[in-house]
Amino acid sequence: MKVVVLGAGIVGVTSAYQLAKAGHEVTVVDRQQGPALETSFANAGxxxxxxxxxxxxxxxxxxxxxxxxxxxxxxxxxxxxxxxxxxxxxxxxxxxxxxxxxxxxxxxxxxxxxxxxxxxxxxxxxxxxxxxxxxxxxxxxxxxxxxxxxxxxxxxxxxxxxxxxxxxxxxxxxxxxxxxxxxxxxxxxxxxxxxxTGDCFKFTNALAAKAVELGVRFQYGTTIKGLDIQGGQARGVVTEGGRLDADAVVVALGSYSPLLLKPLGIKLPxxxxxxxxxxxxxxxxxxxxxxxxxxxxxxxxxxxxxxxxxxxxxxxxxxxxxxxxxxxxxxxxxxxxxxxxxxxxxxxxxxxxxxxxTPDGTPVIGPTNIKGLFLNTGHGTLGWTMSSGSARVISDLVSGRKPDIDATDLAISRYA
The missing domain is CATH 3.30.9.10 (D-Amino Acid Oxidase, subunit A, domain 2)
Known part of the structure; x- marks a missing residue:
């Protein structure tokens, strides 16, 4: 499948790496000029x-x-x-x-x-x-x-x-x-x-390089304008540079995820x-x-x-x-x-x-009510800690596989 990952922080890059390992064609989009230049840049380690x-x-x-x-x-x-x-x-x-x-x-x-x-x-x-x-x-x-x-x-x-x-x-x-x-x-x-312990910035950049070797494309310096939703399904991502086709979209934009999702009627806390x-x-x-x-x-x-x-x-x-x-x-x-x-x-x-x-401390990982639209966000102070496991879970869910751990209570549906 064509999968677009939004965000090149630690959560977005680990997600892209695992999705590429699963055989998907992956593109990562971020407004910054490289990986891990916002919340992942100088966290506590x-x-x-x-x-x-x-x-x-x-x-x-x-x-x-x-x-x-x-x-x-x-x-x-x-x-x-x-x-x-x-x-x-x-x-x-x-x-x-x-x-x-x-x-x-x-x-x-x-x-x-x-x-x-x-x-x-x-x-x-x-x-x-x-x-x-x-x-x-x-x-x-x-x-x-x-x-x-x-x-x-x-x-x-x-x-x-x-x-x-x-x-x-x-x-x-x-x-x-x-x-x-x-x-x-x-x-x-x-x-x-x-x-x-470890330097999250160093890890994210090194893993991004490994993801490129697996075929992942990174579009840096690119502003995301919105999602293309047709018939209740995610069909692509609209950026300032044009539209990207997608069979699935993973939103890993950290604190900015709710702003992207709000026009779709998705209330992400x-x-x-x-x-x-x-x-x-x-x-x-x-x-x-x-x-x-x-x-x-x-x-x-x-x-x-x-x-x-x-x-x-x-x-x-x-x-x-x-x-x-x-x-x-x-x-x-x-x-x-x-x-x-x-x-x-x-x-x-x-x-x-x-x-x-998130108000309960647990990240939001999983599908939404829009087919093909997935979330991997809301990790709070533990993005570095939970990133690798979250990436495995989201890769399995996008691929239609059952994750190795119970992920049903990690999805946004728990707030319903």
């Missing part, structure tokens, strides 16, 4: 198969109120007259129950574990390198209250058979030796040893939640993390990427804005220098990206 939880959780509404008044807040809300923002917030709050949290986390862990297997297969068959490490994620707790609250995550990990280890202060330092310099600031941690990152050169390896440390207090990930440290996090709900606020940079700098003092943050590059979030 985590591939978090175990540290994988929906933001909508019990207690979050009260925490959110507290965060709004913190100096280094993990959550920033800039209210505006925006029906989509209000609708998304209401839906997200409705998922902040113990029952919904358990359902949503189970879905996410199922897809994440499948993605772990799928990424390993891609790595083996392509041999691509991307500053990858396989040393796990350490969720770091500064207070006993944080450590006690992790019990619900431990319960979910155990129920889904995901390896984990609850650590005391000495255990955290054993996993991340550089933390010995700040041991008095630690209470304990939760280690998910199957987690990985995906909203941009902006995140920020710093990329800092390592000047003293003995004071740098070995893998990923998730600072639970500020919800910031500090990740080793080769000779660099990537510091990423925060959630700013402010619509489709991509400005770089100086207070956000100060929060990132505070977290990394507090746990790993000695780094030269003055030499850091500062970046922001729009994460496509």
């Amino acid at each position: 985590e591939v978090s198969f175990g540290y994988c939880s929906p933001w909508a959780a019990p207690g979050i509404p009260m925490k959110a109120l507290k965060w709004l008044f913190m100096h280094h807040a993990p959550l920033i809300l800039r209210p505006k007259v925006d029906a989509a923002m209000l609708s998304w917030l209401v839906k997200m709050l409705s998922n902040c129950t113990s029952e919904r949290y358990a359902i949503n986390k189970s879905r996410m862990l199922r897809l994440a574990d499948y993605s772990r297997i799928s990424l390993a297969a891609v790595r083996e068959e392509t041999g691509i390198a991307y500053d990858e490490r396989m040393q796990g994620t350490l969720q770091l707790f500064r207070t006993q209250q944080q450590l006690d609250a992790s019990a619900k995550d431990v319960k979910a990990l155990a129920a889904d058979g995901v390896p984990y280890e609850v650590l005391d202060r000495d255990g955290c330092i054993r996993v991340e030796p550089a933390l010995r310099h700040v041991r008095d600031k630690l209470v304990g941690g939760l280690l998910t040893p199957k987690d990985e 995906v909203y941009p939640v902006k995140g920020y990152s710093l990329t800092i050169p390592i000047t003293d390896a003995s004071r740098a993390p070995e893998s990923t440390v998730m600072d639970e207090t500020y919800k910031i990930a500090i990740t080793r990427l080769g000779d660099r440290i990537r510091v990423g996090g925060m959630a700013e709900i402010s619509g489709y804005t991509n400005d770089l606020g100086l207070p956000r940079r100060r929060t990132l700098e505070h977290s990394v220098t507090d746990l790993f003092p000695g780094g030269d943050v003055a030499k850091a590059s500062f970046w922001s990206g729009l994460r496509p979030m």
Whole structure:
């Protein structure tokens, strides 16, 4: 079949690669001049198969109120007259129950574990390198209250058979030796040893090159104007450069997916939640993390990427804005220098990206009510983590095959 994939971020490129492997004629369209130049460009670097939880959780509404008044807040809300923002917030709050949290986390862990297997297969068959490490994620707790609250995550990990280890202060330092310099600031941690790290931008570009070898065509610098729907079926994509014929279309446009789908009457509850990152050169390896440390207090990930440290996090709900606020940079700098003092943050590059979030945390993967139109979007902070598994699922669905995992509750129909 002729398949057009819209979007050349990590989700779009992995989808194109798997579709080409399945024997389809694939074209990828993106407005940027190359792969992974938006949300996939400088994310936190985590591939978090175990540290994988929906933001909508019990207690979050009260925490959110507290965060709004913190100096280094993990959550920033800039209210505006925006029906989509209000609708998304209401839906997200409705998922902040113990029952919904358990359902949503189970879905996410199922897809994440499948993605772990799928990424390993891609790595083996392509041999691509991307500053990858396989040393796990350490969720770091500064207070006993944080450590006690992790019990619900431990319960979910155990129920889904995901390896984990609850650590005391000495255990955290054993996993991340550089933390010995700040041991008095630690209470304990939760280690998910199957987690990985890696540069998403490097991976996406390397995989795009492999996709080209399989016959995938990339049309960069191309604005998508709309979809050609005839008789209830997707027939093509209309771009500024003309029309592309298609037997199937996969929408992988991240936060911009709802804008493309709205004229078709498809209400996709995906909203941009902006995140920020710093990329800092390592000047003293003995004071740098070995893998990923998730600072639970500020919800910031500090990740080793080769000779660099990537510091990423925060959630700013402010619509489709991509400005770089100086207070956000100060929060990132505070977290990394507090746990790993000695780094030269003055030499850091500062970046922001729009994460496509669903109100329940689970991405939207699967068919729509329009024949031949498929979605692979809404991965939030876990696009890098879930991309390989999501790509396998969407390739199977487009090809008319049953995916290796249950994907029925990943489709947009779950919101009906």
